[in-house]
Amino acid sequence: MAPNSRPAQRSEVLQGTLEMLALKLLAAEPMHGWGLSLELRRISGNVFDVNQGSLYPALQKMLRRGWIHAEWRATENNRRARYYSITRDGRKQLEAEIADWERTSGAVNRVLRYALQGG
Amino acid sequence: MAWYHEIVSSLGALFGRRRQEREMDEEMAFHIEMEARRLVEGGMHGDEARRRAVRDFGGLERHKDDVRDERGTSWLWDGWNDVRFAARSLRRRPGFTAIATLTLALGIGATTTLFGVVKQVLLTPLPYGHPESLVMVWSAWKGFDQTWLSYDEWEGWRARIRAFSDIGLFAEGSATIDGDEPERVRTAQVQANVFPILDVQPIVGRNFTAEEDRPNGPNVVILGYGLWQRRFGGDPSVVGREVRISGQATTVVGVMPADFRLPLDYGAGGRTEAWFPMATDAAQNGALPGPEFPRGGSNHGYNAVARLRPGTTAATANAQLRSLVAELEQWGYMSGVGFHAYAVPIEEQITGRVRPVLLVVFGAVGFVMLIACANVAGLLLVRGESRRRELAVRVALGAGSRRLQRLLLAESAVLAAMGAVLGVGLAVLGVRLVRASAPAGLARVADTTIDWSVLLFALAVGVAAAVLAGLLPALQATQIAPAGELKEGGRGATSGSARLRWRQALVATEVALAVVLVTGAGLMIRSVRNLLAIDTGFRADGVLTMRLSTPSTWYTDSTSVAAFWAELQRRVATVPGVEKVGAVRLLPLATDMGDWGLQVEGYAPPPNQGTPGDWQIVTPGYLEAMGLTLRDGRRFDARDDMNGALAMIVNRAFVQQYLAGRRALGTRVRIGGSDSTQAYTIIGVVDDVHHNSLVGQVKPKFYVTLAQFARAPGNTQRSMSLVVRTDGDPAALAAPVRAVIRQLDARLPISEVRTMRDIVNSSISGPRFAMQALGLFGVLALMLSAIGIFGIVSQVVASRAHEFGVRAALGATPGELVRLSVRTGVRQALMGLVIGIAISLLLTRTMVSLLQGVTPTDPLTFAAVVLVTGVVAVAASVGPARRAGRTDPARVLGSS
DSSP: OOTTHHHHHHHHHHHHHHHHHHHHHHHHSOEEHHHHHHHHHHHHTSTTOSOGGGHHHHHHHHHHHTSEEEEEEEOTTSOEEEEEEEOHHHHHHHHHHHHHHHHHHHHHHHHHHHHHHHO | OHHHHHHHHHHHHHHSHHHHHHHHHHHHHHHHHHHHHHHHHTTOOHHHHHHHHHHHHOOHHHHHHHHHHHTSTHHHHHHHHHHHHHHHHHHTOHHHHHHHHHHHHHHHHHHHHHHHHHIIIIISOOSSSSGGGEEEEEEEETTEEEEOEEHHHHHHHHHHOTTEEEEEEEEEEEEEEOSSSOEEEEEEEEOTTHHHHHTOOOSEEOOOOTTTSSTTOOOEEEEOHHHHHHHHTTOGGGTTSEEEETTEEEEEEEEOOTTOOOGGGGSTTOOOOEEEEOOOOTTTTTOOSSSOOOTTOOOEEEEEEEEEOTTOOHHHHHHHHHHHHHHHHHHTTTTTTTOEEEEEEHHHHHHTTHHHHHHHHHHHHHHHHHHHHHHHHHHHHHHHHHTHHHHHHHHHTTOOHHHHHHHHHHHHHHHHHHHHHHHHHHHHHHHHHHHHHOOTTSTTGGGOOOOHHHHHHHHHHHHHHHHHHHHHHHHHHHTOOHHHHHHTTSOOHHHHHHHHHHHHHHHHHHHHHHHHHHHHHHHHHHHHHHHHHSOOSSOOTTEEEEEEEOOTTTOOSHHHHHHHHHHHHHHHHTSTTEEEEEEESSOTTTSOOOEEEEEETTOOOOTTOOOEEEEEEEOTTHHHHHTOOEEEEOOOOTTSSTTSOOEEEEEHHHHHHHSTTSOOTTOEEEESSOTTSOOEEEEEEEOOOOOSOSSSOOOOEEEEEHHHHTTTTOOOOOEEEEEEEESSOGGGGHHHHHHHHHHHOTTOOEEEEEEHHHHHHHHTHHHHHHHHHHHHHHHHHHHHHHHHHHHHHHHHHHHTHHHHHHHHHTTOOHHHHHHHHHHHHHHHHHHHHHHHHHHHHHHGGGGGGGOSSSOTTOHHHHHHHHHHHHHHHHHHHHHHHHHHHTOOHHHHHHHO
């Protein structure tokens, strides 16, 4: 097997979560890629520290789905950067994903609690 | 509205690609720069921070590829890029590219050509309405497997076989289209219902009416499309006009479509081009009116085609025919000769004999295609071998394995595309070759064309070739571990042996497929040799023939006909190079011959059986010109003219059957049933001549002269074939002999100018076609396999150079090293041989109908295949193996 297949698998697992978190952050304010990456690392406790570049394919996918919108703007330091903002479809998607996530995590929590009580 | 964004994104990807690429580069560069700046602010040194930022970003190229993938139609652009890249890297290896392209082109060209043939012959519907419910109806009895109907039988089947909604008669003939340049064409007489039964309408004018299809009806004709174009410039107003045909004013009533042919026009005789009404009735045929049968049968001379009623099949018709014939036999109709009647679906009638040939040959060409793909796959594997470092670098730079596979598949796709273009070119030539060389006996083969469906097929074959040839090397490429590959310095010791095994399997497969083809070719060569070894009874080499007829308009009586032929023969004999010259009613192996009832002095046939004899009308000189061997008595000469004693020559079958134990010479024979006709006296006995086909037994036959035939039974033979023997090239005589005929009578059309060798060859056109195609493919397959073996031995020798060096240092002689290397090639061949023989044993069974005098498991053929394959394997191995023999231990060991 190729030695690089293991990290690829991990990033695939995280991909869905990554999208949801990115949407959540963009729902607060438009951000450029690096800013988003930094924010994700900060709030996730560096879970997304490896392979920062894998954010960009995810952004491209969300662009294609119409969940986010991109435009070139000047940064505070007057640099040109590509800013992403969430669209109405994106908000709907975010709500759906959060609901889904809560259902799943709730179920996992219940299982864990049951397991702890049973043990 | 997700679909809207998808489309915009895809369109953007299509049209704004350059901008998007630029933006992506900028965005990622911005990211890395910002990250580095952040790290510097955190106290890191500038260079260190930058390195760290790049590392944390991950494989830049890989992320770019992933972004491109997410754009929607990026595959299109990536594909295009891959193709351009593949084309560039192929251009760098012109030798490899040329061999791979040519190999695929040969495979695709051959496959496409044969698909064109198969499509034309087997897949294109016959030019009739609902051909599936059309049947040909035949009579048969002892010695005649498939013969004509009598008028009585037609009436009987029409009235009493419920499965037939209608049945119509037709008979072939020929006529002269008069004019400045008279032309002899094949024609047919058809009953007025024949075209409606075939469900074909004239494109101009109309069909024959019932009034026209009566004895002494008007002279009318329906023209074939080709004749109409050729002689009348395709002028529609010719319909309704009178034209002169065979000296008769004849009204054109219609023109048939271009692709129309009568069901028997697909045979060796060629197509009929003008049709007249049958215009006959029971009285003319000496038949009983209505569905009544004369006990002894009557003249059998008609072809019959019938339309099945909806819901019935040929099997229904055959069951009904069987029970009706059983009833008739009880009553005494033609009893004792094993009379029966049967229907054959028209499709089977027309393509039945070609089908097995084509299927075998088409299967064979599929094998060639597979071998070509295996060979190119092998070449690509070798190439992959030498590119492992390059690919490893790509992986290290972040190219995903899918991307590598795409790249490698793009390479085989480019090769296949070039192969397909070249292959279609070859197929155009191939189809031209097939059309030019298609023997007349192979129905519809000569009509093969390249149309869009054939091109589509070539495309499909090309795609299949790209996948077949490219998949294995592409999958192999995914197993590249950059670390190991780069560290090792590219030797790839362990996984190298796995790849070698793949190549060995490919080569073994190639050899196996080649063995099957060569076995098929071997069986066909033996069959055709057996066919050609059959004693035809005549000597075909050095004989030129052409057909002439002496129409009654200019040659009013038999005396003038006989005089014409005598004079013609005298003049042709003076042409330089001509050894012998004669003329005959029907050339052997060119046209089927029926028989005539005889009365042989001193011979009483068993009850209810006649004394039939095939009849041949000749001029003195024919037996010598055709090279028949005289067994007893004398040949015809000047004595046997109009006024001489009636003289007959018979064949040995005649003597065995009717004159057993008696002296043949001097026996008197009457032609026809009447005692009042004058009797012939047998003056000679000649060897049996195969007439209707090369195989099968020869029936009793008699020969009489043209001049005397007019006296008994009493009419003259208007169409004869001139037969000229030379010791040189017979085809070269065509022009001078034509000139002589023109000198004598410029009005006479000359047709069917052929050598006897050509006629003999086309009588076995099916087996010959199969032999030539399988032979060609077999040689091709062996060559490709040899290339494969050559490649694998080269690879083994190269990869074991180190080991050989050690062996040489330990005292192995060059001869031993060569033998060691050859063994690796021969081992693959041996494996392929065993598998190939096993497949052959299963597959050659399908060829049974093509074989003559040899079983599908013929030990001699299989032994020869083993020998040939072995020789090829050794020969292909020796070249690269000799390099092993030159191994210099000092150099090899020193270099590591």
